Amino acid sequence: MPPLLRYPTADELAARAAALVARRPRDTRLRRVGVSRAGTPLWLLSVGHGTRQALIVAGPHANEPVGGATVLRLAERVLADPRLTEDADATWNLLLCLDPDGLRRNEGWLSGPYTLGRYFRHFFRPGFLEQPEWLPDGAQAAALPETRALLGLQDELKPFFQCSLHGVDVGGGFVELTRDLPGLPQRVAHAAARLGIPRELGPYDTLYWPGLGPAVYRIPPPRPRDLAAAITEAAVESTWYHPHRHGTVTAVVEAPMWGVAAVEDDSPPADRDAVLRAVSRTLRHETRLLEHVLARVRPHLPAAPDTARLLAPVHDYLLVCPGLADAWDPGAGDPIRPLPPLNTAHLAALRIAGRRIAVRTAGLLRQLVAGSGHDPAGALPELDALIDGWCADYHDGFGARWIPVARQVEYQTRVVLAAFELASRPAPAPARSGEPDWGTGAAVPMHRE
Numbered sequence: 331m332p333p334l335l336r337y338p339t340a341d342e343l344a345a346r347a348a349a350l351v352a353r354r355p356r357d358t359r360l361r362r363v364g365v366s367r368a369g370t371p372l373w374l375l376s377v378g379h380g381t382r383q384a385l386i387v388a389g390p391h392a393n394e395p396v397g398g399a400t401v402l403r404l405a406e407r408v409l410a411d412p413r414l415t416e417d418a419d420a421t422w423n424l425l426l427c428l429d430p431d432g433l434r435r436n437e438g439w440l441s442g443p444y445t446l447g448r449y450f451r452h453f454f455r456p457g458f459l460e461q462p463e464w465l466p467d468g469a470q471a472a473a474l475p476e477t478r479a480l481l482g483l484q485d486e487l488k489p490f491f492q493c494s495l496h497g498v499d500v501g502g503g504f505v506e507l508t509r510d511l512p513g514l515p516q517r518v519a520h521a522a523a524r525l526g527i528p529r530e531l532g533p534y535d536t537l538y539w540p541g542l543g544p545a546v547y548r549i550p551p552p553r554p555r556d557l558a559a560a561i562t563e564a565a566v567e568s569t570w571y572h573p574h575r576h577g578t579v580t581a582v583v584e585a586p587m588w589g590v591a592a593v594e595d596d597s598p599p600a601d602r603d604a605v606l607r608a609v610s611r612t613l614r615h616e617t618r619l620l621e622h623v624l625a626r627v628r629p630h631l632p633a634a635p636d637t638a639r640l641l642a643p644v645h646d647y648l649l650v651c652p653g654l655a656d657a658w659d660p661g662a663g664d665p666i667r668p669l670p671p672l673n674t675a676h677l678a679a680l681r682i683a684g685r686r687i688a689v690r691t692a693g694l695l696r697q698l699v700a701g702s703g704h705d706p707a708g709a710l711p712e713l714d715a716l717i718d719g720w721c722a723d724y725h726d727g728f729g730a731r732w733i734p735v736a737r738q739v740e741y742q743t744r745v746v747l748a749a750f751e752l753a754s755r756p757a758p759a760p761a762r763s764g765e766p767d768w769g770t771g772a773a774v775p776m777h778r779e
Contacts, residue, residue, distance in 0.1 A: 334735045336440070336735055337395035337399055338395070338398050338399055339433070339434070339441075340426075340427055343388075343402070343426045343427055344371070344426065347375045347424075347426055348360060350402075351375070357378065357379075358377050359375070359376045360374070360375050361373070362374075363479050363483050366429070366430050367474065367476070368431045370430040370434075372428070374424065375401070375423075376421055376424070377408045377421070378415030378416070378420055378421045378422055380418060380421045381421075382421070383489040383490065384422050384423065384490070384491045385423045385425070385487055385492045385493070386404060386424045386495065387425045387428055387463075388400065388426055388495045389425075389428050389432075389433055389495075390428045390461070390494055390496065391455055391497070392429045392431075392432025393432075393454060393455045394497030395433060395436065395497070396585050396735070396738045396739060397427075397495025397497070398427050399738075401424040401425075401495070404422065404424060405422070414750070420754070423487060425480070425483070428476055428480060429461075429476060435454040437452075438451075438452030439452040444732055445721075446588065446721035447718060449499065449587075450689050450690065450692070450717055450721065451693050451717060453694070454640075454697075455643055456643060457643045458646050460639075462474050468567055481572055484576075488578070489576070490754075491578065491750055491754070494570060495742060497584065497586070497587055498584050498586040498587065500587070500588045500682050500686065500724055500728070500730050501530050501586050501590055501679060502530030502590065502593040503522055503528070503530060503545065503586055504518075504533055505583050505745060505749070506536065506548075506582040506584075507547070507549065507580070507581050508548075508549050508578075508579055508580040510548065511579065511753060514546050514748060514749060515545065515546045516543070517745065517749075518544075518545050518745055518748070521741055521744040521745055522545075525740055525744075526589075526733075527586065527589060528586065528593055530545055530584070530594065531594050531596050531673065531675035532673060532675040532678075534680050534682075534683040535683075537669070538670060549582070552568065579753050581749040581753070583745050583746055586733060587733060588724065588730040588732055589731055590682065593675050593678050593679055595674040595675050596674070596675055597673060597674050598674070599672065599673065599677050602672055603660045605681070606659060606660050606669075609658055609680050609681050610658045610659035612685075613654060613684040613688070614651075614655045616684075616688040617655070620648065620691050623707075623712065623713065624644065626709060627699050627705075627707050627709050630704070630706050630707060632702055637698065637701075637702075640698050641698070643690075643691075644694050644695060644698075648691065654684070655684075678728070682724075682728060685723065685724065689720040689721065689724075696709075696713040696714070
């Protein structure tokens with residue numbers, strides 16, 4: 331396969347998979363396993379004929395397109411190496427894109443040029459309730475057709491290994507597991523070092539999770555959460571845990587688009603509380619700015635489905651910001667559930683996360699105003715200035731650097747193959763309760779209404 335210079339679109343993913351099946355019909359199959367809300371087919375590319383099933387899910391988040399390119403690379407690697415199919419008695423089931431409708435909405439930046447300003451001005455990620463991996467009301471009440479298709483596929487295949495392919499817009503690479511895979515942190519470190527990918531040693535959404543090694547974290551089992559807490563952490567009922575009863579181990583593999591070296595600095599911070607206060611203060615200030623912009627533009631927005639689709643994530647982001655600011659503020663945090671020990675990497679991740687929420691919200695607001703065809707509130711120049719300033723801060727203040735698509739894909743591919751190999755080994759005996767022993771590091775909501 332030639333080096334990838336850009337991310338594939340939803341149509342290109344389907345076309346390239348079909349071409350591969352035409353070239354290798356004995357070893358590959360392509361079938362439709364469902365349709366999206368807009369009627370786009372959800373395609374599953376299967377490679378090999380083994381009895382043990384591996385399920386790889388690309389494109390669960392609309393703004394994270396690296397997974398689509400990775401599944402195409404994985405298909406080629408698996409076809410070229412019988413150790414991954416015949417010797418392992420495995421079939422690789424590659425879901426090309428779980429949210430093709432959302433991916434289409436990102437095509438304004440998908441083909442490049444890859445700049446932060448272009449990305450955030452065309453960024454789209456649906457509201458929390460429209461993200462197909464989450465099960466806020468449980469599997470039986472899953473409403474999205476994409477979610478139901480994935481749940482059905484999991485119950486059909488009963489995979490021993492599942493991998494969900496994600497991307498980090500600014501930061502570093504890391505892995506989240508539903509069960510420990512001993513040896514994976516070393517494999518991740520090796521792949522990251524060879525490819526120049528920073529490892530994220532303190533992602534904000536794993537702040538209270540058990541660590542399994544540098545840049546590898548254990549996902550706590552699902553438990554009831556209010557919506558705001560669910561948005562800020564993944565320890566809610568999800569398709570990551572749905573096949574757990576089949577003995578499945580799930581790996582969530584995150585690959586960064588713009589890398590930041592500070593996210594792998596595990597040194598003690600010089601002044602932890604000063605940084606936390608600054609991050610919280612900045613997030614509160616930027617939230618107020620964006621709330622004022624929204625209040626000005628809202629009366630002029632058309633009453634249309636597209637408006638509601640863009641407003642949903644705006645509301646989600648603005649909902650969680652006050653709670654996040656309080657949770658990160660050493661003077662306002664919950665004394666019953668204080669922040670865990672933080673290194674420099676944690677603080678860098680929190681700074682990046684606060685900025686991410688603000689600039690994503692500004693980008694979505696800009697699309698709302700620009701799409702309405704008029705700007706009587708005069709918000710476009712203000713939003714452009716905010717986006718430009720915050721992107722410049724990512725470049726200058728954080729040292730964010732673009733990682734070529736081919737390297738993102740190669741890194742994610744190597745981590746998936748390492749996790750597959752380790753998951754193929756016999757699983758450890760479960761804890762006496764019948765559930766994994768999660769110890770004292772269970773998830774704590776970062777925001778409680």
